[in-house]
Amino acid sequence: MYTKEQEKQLIEKTRQLLKISIEDLKTKEDAEKIINDLREVIKYHDWKYYVLANPVISDYEYDKLFHLLVSIEKKYPELITADSPTQRVPSGLIKEFPKVKHLAPMLSLENSYNEEDLRDFDRRVKEITGLDEIEYSVEPKFDGAGIALVYENNLFVRGATRGDGAVGDDITPNLKVIRTIPLSADFEKYGIKTIEIRGEVLINKELFKKINQERLEEGLPLFANPRNAAAGSLRLQNPKEVAKRGLEAFVYQITYTVDENENNLLGTKLKKHSESIKMLYELGFKSPYKEIKVCKNIDEVIDYCNQWQEKRDSYPYEIDGMVVKVNDISLYDTLGATSHHPRWAIAYKFQARQATTKLIDVVFQVGRTGAITPVGKLEPVEIGGVVVSSVSLINEDFIKEKDIRIGDLVLVER
Structure with a gap:
């Protein structure tokens, strides 16, 4: 996002701005001389802290800069801009989340569970495209809450949940408080007027x-897993509370983008998926730029998926697999999609997690049709980041076949 020389200049600007207080700004003209630099350095330090996790100033120094900006905008409200760092947290509560239509459908992914599934996917892609060799990009499959971000003329104008894939809930105020989502980005230098980006909140x-x-210490119910905590946080009516949750957003797919003449840029201006991930990273977004790998064939894809399965526990975020995508975006229209998933991508799901715990009780649930299902109550156990406290015991025959009894140690698989 920044060259070494630009970073050097921003750090120097930071030092100069830290010497200034609101009392030093006697007139509106004095404030106008520094306010753009002030916003620029705050944006830079947000990127260093929230995206790279590599701050170069102390929290105290950052707070001093931010409070100076707040003071200027309070004194001269006409200087406030839509993408000012102070505009992340709105005042007041959100009464409702309006429904909005995505610019492009947010489809699911077809799942694969082994090497044979991936080879079959490769075979189908080659058959449809008529190509002998296909280049793939492979990246982690984040286990979070799906979102779609829309930028218009460089400004973040709308953010929505996945919803049913066609229509989602407008949660823009709650997404604005997530510091890894830029309030503005220089898409214009790529000839982009409007863009919709798919991502995941984690x-x-x-x-x-x-x-x-x-x-636990406050006597509140625990979140079952990070994904549920993220999804629940996005639906809070108070953005200030959302800001306290420490949410992050990774973006991983451009689903729609046009220039000022409404020309589609996917497959023309933006030719490779891996290049679009790099572009988003350089614009200040948190994207899997460092994790993504371009593979020349399906053998390299399988090898990379296996590597990540071995190291998934060391990754700071919950992932439940890898996503394999045809890297050439111009082939997406040729490959098309079903009503459920695109034919140019597939999810490789990691092996299920297992853990041993004790069965402490059995209760019976009555479904809408009147069917009775035995449910085993367990001593809570964490499996792959999820706290499991109950499992379906299917039916009476299953219980008899396994000779399941209260007090037994049971192997639970997620």
């Missing part, structure tokens, strides 16, 4: 443990 695994510990 909570770092270590932060999730801390949040649950705090809730």
Whole structure:
């Protein structure tokens, strides 16, 4: 996003701005001389802290800069801009989340569970395209809450949940408080007027443990997993409370983009998926730029998926697999999509997690049709980031076949 020389200049601007107080700005003209630089350095330090996790100033120094900006805008409200860092957290509560139509459908992904499934996917792609070799991009499959972000003329104008894939809930105020979502980005330098970006809202695994510990101490119910915590946070009516949850957003797919003449840029201006991920990263977004790998064939894809399965536990965020995509965006129209998933991508799901715990009780649930299902109550156990406290025991025959009894140690698989 920044060259070394630009970073050097921004750090120097930071030092100069830290010497200024609101009392030093006697007139509106004095404020106008520094306000753009002030916003620029705050945006830079947000990127260093929230996207790269590599701050170069102290929290105290950042707060001093931010409070100076707040003071200027309070004194001269006509200087406030839509993408000012102060505009992330709105005042007041959100009464409702209006329904909005996505610019492009947010489809699901077809799942694969083994090497044979991936090879079959490769075979189908080659058959449809008529090509002998296909280049793929492979990246982590984030286990969070899906979102779609829309930018118009460089400004973040709308953010929505996935919903049913065609229509989602407008949660723009809650997404604005997430510091890894830029309020503005220089899309114009790529000839982009309007763009819709798909992403995932996540909570770092270590932060999730801390949040649950705090809730435990306060006597509040625990979150089952980071994904549920993220999804629930996005639907809070108070953006100030959302801001306290430490949410992060990764973006991983451009689903729609046009220039000022409404020309589609996917497959023309933006030719490779891996290049679009790099572009988003350089514009200040958190994207899987460092994790993504371009593979020349399906053998490389399988090898990379296996590598990540081995190291998934060391990754700071919950992932439940890898996403394999045809890297050449111009082939997407040729490959097309079903009503459920695109034919140019597939999810490789990691092996299920297992853990042993004790069966402490059995209760019976009556479904809408009157069917009775035995449910085993367990001593809570964490499996792949999820706290499991109950499991379906299917039916009476299953219980008899396995000779399941209260007090047994049971192997639970997620």
